[in-house]
Amino acid sequence: MKTIVVNGANGYVASNFIARLLKTGNKVVALVRPGYKHTPEERMKSVLADIGESKTLNTQNLSVYPYSLLDKDFAMEKRSLKKVFRTNVDYFHFAASLKYDEKSVDEIFSTNIEGVRNSIDIFLKYASKKSRFFYIGTAYSCGKYNAVFEEKFYKNEPISSFRNYYELSKRYGENIVRQSIEKSHLNGHVIRLSQVVGDHRTGITKTDYGIFDFSKRVYKLASRYPNEVVRVKVDPDSTQNLIPIGTVVNYLLQAVQAETAPRIMNLVARRSIRNEQIINTLNEVLPITLIPQRNLNRDSMNALERLISIGMSFTGSYTETNLKFDTSRRDEVIQPGKDDELNDKSVYAMLEYFVGMLSAQKRKTAAA
Numbered sequence: 121m122k123t124i125v126v127n128g129a130n131g132y133v134a135s136n137f138i139a140r141l142l143k144t145g146n147k148v149v150a151l152v153r154p155g156y157k158h159t160p161e162e163r164m165k166s167v168l169a170d171i172g173e174s175k176t177l178n179t180q181n182l183s184v185y186p187y188s189l190l191d192k193d194f195a196m197e198k199r200s201l202k203k204v205f206r207t208n209v210d211y212f213h214f215a216a217s218l219k220y221d222e223k224s225v226d227e228i229f230s231t232n233i234e235g236v237r238n239s240i241d242i243f244l245k246y247a248s249k250k251s252r253f254f255y256i257g258t259a260y261s262c263g264k265y266n267a268v269f270e271e272k273f274y275k276n277e278p279i280s281s282f283r284n285y286y287e288l289s290k291r292y293g294e295n296i297v298r299q300s301i302e303k304s305h306l307n308g309h310v311i312r313l314s315q316v317v318g319d320h321r322t323g324i325t326k327t328d329y330g331i332f333d334f335s336k337r338v339y340k341l342a343s344r345y346p347n348e349v350v351r352v353k354v355d356p357d358s359t360q361n362l363i364p365i366g367t368v369v370n371y372l373l374q375a376v377q378a379e380t381a382p383r384i385m386n387l388v389a390r391r392s393i394r395n396e397q398i399i400n401t402l403n404e405v406l407p408i409t410l411i412p413q414r415n416l417n418r419d420s421m422n423a424l425e426r427l428i429s430i431g432m433s434f435t436g437s438y439t440e441t442n443l444k445f446d447t448s449r450r451d452e453v454i455q456p457g458k459d460d461e462l463n464d465k466s467v468y469a470m471l472e473y474f475v476g477m478l479s480a481q482k483r484k485t486a487a488a
């Protein structure tokens with residue numbers, strides 16, 4: 121039985137990972153910040169229930185601690201930290217702000233840069249030499265880099281090299297890990313994820329990040345103005361690298377089980393999904409006809425097209441990407457499963473589920 125310490129434990133990826141860790145007989149220490157109304161323990165249990173896992177899980181091996189990411193010793197008592205790090209642990213730093221815009225830059229920098237620094241300080245102070253620190257990064261920290269993004273450290277760059285402040289902050293986070301490895305002998309690793317989607321086998325999708333954020337905006341537009349034909353500034357031939365949550369969790373579990381993990385691993389899909397396929401699926405599941413156009417000038421847009429283009433301030437910068445990632449270090453320790461990747465059917469199933477969930481929420485709100 122291993123002990124895995126996870127911060128940002130109630131988040132989407134972390135909670136799915138924790139469910140699998142508990143199912144496979146590991147001990148989990150979950151660090152969760154208190155909510156406005158709920159204790160960290162209640163938040164953790166509620167998110168496990170939401171992903172449909174609480175009934176079948178043995179939560180005997182789960183302990184939940186409140187923490188404050190930016191405070192000295194996470195504002196935890198010394199004896200609690202000593203208890204958490206009593207044995208060799210694998211420590212996963214998941215906590216991050218997924219905001220991206222300039223007005224949130226203070227929150228993004230403090231959480232994604234200072235938060236990593238503090239996490240490493242605490243790890244170095246309390247964890248044993250054999251414990252490992254895993255920083256959860258993003259494959260999108262490649263920024264606007266056009267060549268194959270390798271599993272190595274890249275230097276910090278100014279904002280002009282990235283699509284947004286989130287990407288920049290995650291690159292800076294990686295370099296804090298790098299400095300700590302070089303200067304303080306941190307036993308540190310970086311795991312970069314591409315866009316994490318739902319469960320590709322069942323279609324169940326409990327995230328509204330990335331393509332689902334875009335879908336939510338299209339859903340709202342189609343509900344208000346049904347049966348319209350709307351052009352969107354999306355390159356139909358460009359692609360999205362989407363990795364199902366189950367696959368991410370499998371790979372993370374294999375990283376825990378591997379005695380020696382590579383310094384950096386790109387956990388990305390082998391096959392990317394074309395934007396055209398995503399748009400065609402939305403056209404099937406929603407009362408709207410979206411027409412993707414690579415070069416759509418804002419001046420030529422009608423009112424509806426402008427409305428949707430404003431809502432695409434984040435996803436819009438990812439509509440012309442064809443990113444390429446090296447995975448050779450990952451492949452040294454991680455065995456891909458037979459059914460790890462998305463296909464046309466699973467993209468359809470996830471978007472259909474997601475739209476169904478939005479409709480159910482809308483009905484519930486209307487009935488309240």
Ligand SMILES: NC(=O)c1ccc[n+]([C@@H]2O[C@H](COP(=O)([O-])OP(=O)(O)OC[C@H]3O[C@@H](n4cnc5c(N)ncnc54)[C@H](OP(=O)(O)O)[C@@H]3O)[C@@H](O)[C@H]2O)c1
Nearest residue numbers: 128130131132133189214215216231257258313314315316
């Ligand atoms: N989802 C993706 O497609 C994707 C892709 C690439 C990389 N990643 C990386 O994977 C990790 C998890 O992402 P996710 O999608 O699971 O995100 P998520 O659901 O938004 O979870 C983020 C977690 O970080 C915590 N957090 C945020 N700000 C905090 C703060 N100031 N102090 C303490 N905790 C804070 C959140 O706590 P609260 O609930 O209290 O806010 C939550 O537990 C992140 O590092 C992200 O960069 C995700």
